[in-house]
Amino acid sequence: MAFEVRFPVVGESVQEGQVYKWRKKTGEFVKRDDVLVEVETDKATVEIVAEAEGTLTINKNEGETIAVGELLASIDTSAKAPVGAAAVPAAANMPPIPSAPAAAKSAPAVDPRPQSPAVARMVAENNIDTSAVAGSGRGGRVTKEDLINQQSAPKAAAPVAKAPAVAAPTPVVSGERVERREKMSRLRQRIAERLVEAQHNAAMLTTFNEVDMSAIMDLRKRYKDPFKDTHGVGLGFMSFFVKAAVQALKNFPAINGYVDGTDIVYHDYYDIGVAVSTERGLMVPVVRDVDKMSFAQIEGAISEYAKRGRDGKISLDDLAGGTFTISNGGTFGSLLSTPILNPPQSAILGMHKIEDRPVVVNGQIVIRPMMYLAMSYDHRIVDGKEAVGFLVKIKENIEDPARLLLGV
Amino acid sequence: MAETNFDVVVIGGGVAGYVAAIRASQLGLKSAVIESRGTLGGTCLNVGCIPSKALLQSSEAYYQTKHKFKDHGVIVEKVGFDLGIMMKRKDGIVKKLTTGVEFLMKKNKITYLKGFGSFIDKNTIKVALTDGSEQTLQTKSTIIATGSEPIELSIAPFDEKQVLSSTGALSLDAVPEHLVVIGGGVIGLEMGSVWARLGSKVTVIEASDSILPMMDKDVIRTMKKVLAAEGMEFHEKAKFTELKKSGKKLTVIADKGGEIVSIDCDKVLVAVGRRAFTKGLGLDKIGLAAEKNGKIKTDGHYATSVPGVYAIGDVIDGPMLAHKAEEEGVACAELIAGKPGHVNYTAIPNVVYTWPEVASIGINEQEAQAQGIEVNIGKFPFAPNGRAMAMNETEGFVKLLADKRTDRLLGAHIVGPSASELIGELAIAFEYSASAEDVARSVHAHPTLAEVIKEAALAVDKRSLHS
Numbered sequence: 001m002a003f004e005v006r007f008p009v010v011g012e013s014v015q016e017g018q019v020y021k022w023r024k025k026t027g028e029f030v031k032r033d034d035v036l037v038e039v040e041t042d043k044a045t046v047e048i049v050a051e052a053e054g055t056l057t058i059n060k061n062e063g064e065t066i067a068v069g070e071l072l073a074s075i076d077t078s079a080k081a082p083v084g085a086a087a088v089p090a091a092a093n094m095p096p097i098p099s100a101p102a103a104a105k106s107a108p109a110v111d112p113r114p115q116s117p118a119v120a121r122m123v124a125e126n127n128i129d130t131s132a133v134a135g136s137g138r139g140g141r142v143t144k145e146d147l148i149n150q151q152s153a154p155k156a157a158a159p160v161a162k163a164p165a166v167a168a169p170t171p172v173v174s175g176e177r178v179e180r181r182e183k184m185s186r187l188r189q190r191i192a193e194r195l196v197e198a199q200h201n202a203a204m205l206t207t208f209n210e211v212d213m214s215a216i217m218d219l220r221k222r223y224k225d226p227f228k229d230t231h232g233v234g235l236g237f238m239s240f241f242v243k244a245a246v247q248a249l250k251n252f253p254a255i256n257g258y259v260d261g262t263d264i265v266y267h268d269y270y271d272i273g274v275a276v277s278t279e280r281g282l283m284v285p286v287v288r289d290v291d292k293m294s295f296a297q298i299e300g301a302i303s304e305y306a307k308r309g310r311d312g313k314i315s316l317d318d319l320a321g322g323t324f325t326i327s328n329g330g331t332f333g334s335l336l337s338t339p340i341l342n343p344p345q346s347a348i349l350g351m352h353k354i355e356d357r358p359v360v361v362n363g364q365i366v367i368r369p370m371m372y373l374a375m376s377y378d379h380r381i382v383d384g385k386e387a388v389g390f391l392v393k394i395k396e397n398i399e400d401p402a403r404l405l406l407g408v
Numbered sequence: 409m410a411e412t413n414f415d416v417v418v419i420g421g422g423v424a425g426y427v428a429a430i431r432a433s434q435l436g437l438k439s440a441v442i443e444s445r446g447t448l449g450g451t452c453l454n455v456g457c458i459p460s461k462a463l464l465q466s467s468e469a470y471y472q473t474k475h476k477f478k479d480h481g482v483i484v485e486k487v488g489f490d491l492g493i494m495m496k497r498k499d500g501i502v503k504k505l506t507t508g509v510e511f512l513m514k515k516n517k518i519t520y521l522k523g524f525g526s527f528i529d530k531n532t533i534k535v536a537l538t539d540g541s542e543q544t545l546q547t548k549s550t551i552i553a554t555g556s557e558p559i560e561l562s563i564a565p566f567d568e569k570q571v572l573s574s575t576g577a578l579s580l581d582a583v584p585e586h587l588v589v590i591g592g593g594v595i596g597l598e599m600g601s602v603w604a605r606l607g608s609k610v611t612v613i614e615a616s617d618s619i620l621p622m623m624d625k626d627v628i629r630t631m632k633k634v635l636a637a638e639g640m641e642f643h644e645k646a647k648f649t650e651l652k653k654s655g656k657k658l659t660v661i662a663d664k665g666g667e668i669v670s671i672d673c674d675k676v677l678v679a680v681g682r683r684a685f686t687k688g689l690g691l692d693k694i695g696l697a698a699e700k701n702g703k704i705k706t707d708g709h710y711a712t713s714v715p716g717v718y719a720i721g722d723v724i725d726g727p728m729l730a731h732k733a734e735e736e737g738v739a740c741a742e743l744i745a746g747k748p749g750h751v752n753y754t755a756i757p758n759v760v761y762t763w764p765e766v767a768s769i770g771i772n773e774q775e776a777q778a779q780g781i782e783v784n785i786g787k788f789p790f791a792p793n794g795r796a797m798a799m800n801e802t803e804g805f806v807k808l809l810a811d812k813r814t815d816r817l818l819g820a821h822i823v824g825p826s827a828s829e830l831i832g833e834l835a836i837a838f839e840y841s842a843s844a845e846d847v848a849r850s851v852h853a854h855p856t857l858a859e860v861i862k863e864a865a866l867a868v869d870k871r872s873l874h875s
Contacts, residue, residue: 116842117849118815137841144843145814152813 003052003075007039007066014316016067017041018186019060024050025131026058027140028112029081037072042190044283044316048072055079063183111142118144191282198341202259203379206338209391211398213354213369216240219401231296237351238274239298241326243404244397245349246270246291249324252390254381256323258344264381273322273342274302277332278309284342285314286322326351336372346381349394350374410543411519414440416744417533417547419525419689422450423730424721425553426509427737433516435745440545441518442525442535447506448513450555451722452730455575458505460598462498463578464761467605471638471763479800489606495579521545526690530714534690549716549744552704553737554689556682556722564590564651564678570658571651572677574599584608586673588660590648592619594760596679597635601762604639611641611671613662615680618644620760624772624821626787626807631766631823634803643669651676684723709749710740718744732756755838759828764804767831769838770819773809782812783819786844786867790824792874794855801825806864808834808844815843815868822861830858844868 007017017039024036030050039046050056054077060066111131115123119142123130133150135142184192198204220235227235249256249270257266270291273284285305290298308314325342330353339350350373357370373394377387397403416432418425421443429441447454466489474487513520523537533545558573560566568576577599583606589596592614604610612619618628619635619642632642643664650661658676662669684702691697691704694714699705704719706712712719720740721733732751739749760766776783787807790796804824810817820834837847848865852858866872 116840116846118843118845121845121849138839141840143816143841144845145811145816145841148814 002057003054003077004071005036005048005050005073005075007068007070007072008048009068014041014068016065017046019062019064019066019072020045020185022058022062024056024058025111025113025135025140026056027135028056029079030054030056030075031081038312039066039072040186041316042186044314044319045312046316047313050075052077053081113139113141116141116143119147122147194343195340198343201343202341202346204341204376205379205384205387206374206376207384207387207391208336208375209373209388209395211371211373211395212359213237213371213398215399215401217354217369227296231300233296233300233303235295236299236302238302238326238328239295240398240401240404241349241351241394242272242274242287242290242298243295244394245272245324245326247397247404247407248390248393250291251393252382252386254386255347255377255390257381258323258346259378259381260344267323269323271321271323273325273345274305275325275327275342276306276309278312278314283309283314283319284322284325285309285318286320288321325349328352330354330371336374338374339376341376341378347375347377347387347390349391350376411438411440412543412545414438414519414545414547416440416549416551416741417442417525417545418551418553419533420450420553420555420721420723421445421448421509421520422553422555422721422733423452424555424733424737425450425551426513427734428551428553428720428741429518429737430512430516431738431741432744433518435741435747437741437745439516439518440521440547441513442521442523442533444522444524444538446522446538447502448509448520449502449506451557452733453505453509454502455578457730459498459502459578460574460595460602461761462501463494463602464598464763466494466497467602468763471605476800491581491583491606495581498578524688526688527693528690530694530717549718551710551737551740551744552686552689552712552717552719552723553721553733554685554723555733556702556728557685558678559681559683561590561648561678561680563649564676566678570653570656570675572675574677574679577603577675577677577679580675584673584675586611586671587675587677588613588658588671588673589677589679590660591615591679591681592621592642592644593679593681594620596677597631598761599677599679600640601635601638604635609639609641611643611660611673613643613646613648613660613669613671615647616645620766622758622772623760623766623768624807624819625774626805627766627768627772627821627823630804631760631762634764634823635762682722682728686723709743710736711743726753727756727758729756729758752839755835757831757835759831761828764801764824765827766821766823767827768819768821769831769834770817771809772819772821773807776809776818781818783809784812784815784844784868785809786864786869786872788860788863788867788872788875790857790860793857793860795857795859796825798855799825799857806830806860808847808861808864808868810844810868815845817842817844817847820861824857824860826857830861833858833861 020038020040022037024030032050032053034050035047036050037048052075054075056073056075058073059071113135130142133142133146136146137143224235253266257264269289271286271288272290273286275282275284287301325345325348327339327348328351329337330351334352336352337350339348341348352372354369354371356367358365359368373391375387375391415437416439418429418441421441425441426448429439432439470489473484477484521535523535525533525535528534531547535543537543564571566573574595584603586609587603589600589612592612596612600610600612620628643662646662646664648662652659656674658673660671660676686698696712696714703725704712704723706719706724710718710720718740720736722728726732735751739751742749757767757769787805789805791802796802807821809819817837822830844865848862852862863872863874
């Protein structure tokens with residue numbers, strides 16, 4: 001019997017997605033709850049898991065667009081699980097052919113497709129992982145021809161292009177100059193749309209300040225180890241900024257709200273988006289109810305998102321909502337930039353790199369670790385006075401973290 | 409009242425037709441098959457593959473006993489044969505098989521109508537029953553599986569007494585003194601072999617450059633040598649121009665590049681090919697016309713240009729082979745039932761049941777050359793093979809063609825004992841897109857003829873062990 005794998009409803013606004021990566025191949029035996037495929041939507045990458053056990057047949061190739069409800073794949077539930085496990089003892093009983101154990105060790109045994117004798121030899125000799133090779137043979141089997149074609153296929157252009165660059169540092173244009181055109185991923189398209197939308201729909205303005213980081217750096221230096229020992233998570237700067245932002249938002253509620261037509265929507269909760277850069281583009285997962293969280297909980301939540309961002313496992317739920325955003329361009333070395341709003345939010349705080357600079361303190365020129373802060377805001381509901389006040393409030397909280405404790 | 413409404417009506421109960429009906433029935437379609445011959449199984453079972461193999465086997469048994477047993481030390485003082493028994497045995501096999509197919513129709517609840525089917529419109533089929541009555545069937549889909557018939561030459565129309573088609577050549581009541589075979593293809597050489605072994609002088613007249621023109625050049629060379637040793641004579645590049653009759657004596661005149669050859673004989677077998685059969689089918693009633701070569705055009709999925717009307721087997725493009733027809737029958741029924749039916753036309757074996765036999769699959773060396781495909785060729789003879797020696801059958805070779813770059817098998821050609829059975833291994837290899845190395849690395853039992861295939865596969869990589 002064939003079990004149909006359809007692209008499910010993953011969010012109200014999601015109508016379609018793009019098949020990003022198949023984790024399983026046609027002909028492969030899949031178990032219940034195995035991740036079959038990653039589908040990229042406007043908002044995030046969704047993993048589709050197998051809800052039945054059997055042999056997979058893929059209907060949509062990587063890169064293809066798929067609408068909600070459309071058939072992604074089918075699973076032949078009448079297929080029996082491959083008897084891979086049973087084959088091992090049988091093989092162990094065989095006379096010790098010298099090449100066989102070596103083959104067993106070096107062959108990445110992830111590809112369940114049966115191998116012909118010549119394919120098995122090539123896999124053993126060259127330590128090839130066939131799971132990434134599309135099989136042209138019966139039932140998706142990889143043939144010797146497939147492996148040879150794959151090996152002789154032109155490698156990615158990059159190393160070839162690099163070679164002359166090393167030999168001749170002055171760029172000598174030899175041969176053709178290549179222009180490459182690639183379709184934007186759905187995520188990238190959506191990011192692009194939203195950024196332009198933000199530029200167009202808000203009266204966006206940016207205000208700057210700078211903050212002396214010595215107090216926090218001292219604090220961090222002093223408590224780094226005990227914090228880690230106690231909470232199992234490192235103490236970063238981010239938690240201080242999140243905490244500082246919450247206090248500032250409490251003082252300036254419009255910054256935590258947004259414009260909806262002719263209304264202003266205020267929030268009495270504080271869900272702060274923390275921009276993280278991932279391989280597939282910028283994502284802003286949301287740490288919720290941060291006002292009720294400890295430093296350790298905030299650090300924990302952020303590091304979890306960072307990890308999931310790297311693994312491409314940030315879900316749609318993680319991205320939904322958010323009342324304010326903090327973006328840290330400093331991790332990439334930015335000295336100063338003007339962040340762009342994450343609509344419909346009204347403000348975004350930009351952190352930058354910490355740099356030792358001469359500053360005047362009490363009439364003395366001293367060296368202090370300084371960071372520029374930038375806040376872009378929607379001038380329609382946030383007045384300049386409020387925005388400046390908000391940033392000053394953050395500055396005060398960071399320069400004198402005891403204020404965070406006392407709530408002043 | 410007999411059933412008259414069907415999902416599928418198959419016109420023609422040959423191998424393509426009856427197999428399509430069985431498969432359709434298996435898939436839950438109500439099916440009928442119409443056949444006018446009186447027995448099912450078509451050309452293949454009645455007047456083709458099966459009776460010819462029966463006679464080839466009988467004549468080979470006689471030939472072996474007479475000429476080859478003494479090499480084994482088996483002394484048979486007086487060897488003779490009874491043509492009547494041979495023919496009866498052949499007829500018995502045909503009867504057993506055709507009635508077997510009739511039973512399969514019953515078993516699969518297929519309505520079998522003995523009569524001549526033709527179109528009234530695309531959903532209505534008229535059957536002129538052999539008992540003289542007439543019946544009309546309504547059907548959703550129709551499969552044309554009317555097969556083919558021997559091509560008749562105007563200069564030598566069949567009388568099946570002196571001028572024979574393959575059908576007549578299978579039921580002679582006496583061994584001809586001198587049989588002239590027009591056409592050195594598969595049928596001509598097989599029937600020529602039968603009668604040559606039984607004592608006829610056989611002369612083959614072939615218009616093209618050589619006998620078995622579709623075969624690999626090495627195969628052709630070996631077969632010419634072998635068949636000549638059996639007593640056959642060949643006139644190649646010779647055009648049959650005239651047949652003179654005077655009583656029982658016939659004279660075949662052929663033009664061999666300007667040289668006029670005149671051959672006296674008592675029988676002529678015209679085996680210049682077969683032509684798709686669509687006569688009386690009423691194709692015009694559904695707006696369908698056969699192509700110039702008599703074949704019905706289909707779209708690659710056996711659908712004709714008329715919706716709901718399909719065609720399979722000899723009546724459509726491709727080699728006129730029973731196993732090809734059978735696969736098409738299965739695939740067509742599956743497609744009608746909405747399933748993905750498919751035939752792999754690059755992996756159809758082709759066999760000539762002479763002795764030694766010839767079997768091939770894929771492209772030959774000339775084709776590779778013409779198509780600009782670079783190949784590695786591995787060839788190994790049967791002569792050094794232990795089993796072949798034990799059998800006293802060391803004539804022939806296995807020749808494999810593999811893609812020079814990828815080692816994928818592209819062609820296999822066997823001349824040798826039981827080549828028809830040996831080719832099966834290579835058909836599977838082709839279906840699985842195997843490389844020569846795959847075959848070389850597969851364990852072959854020792855001592856067997858199949859070891860020659862393995863050695864030929866090794867020879868592709870120039871590393872055969874026993875040469």
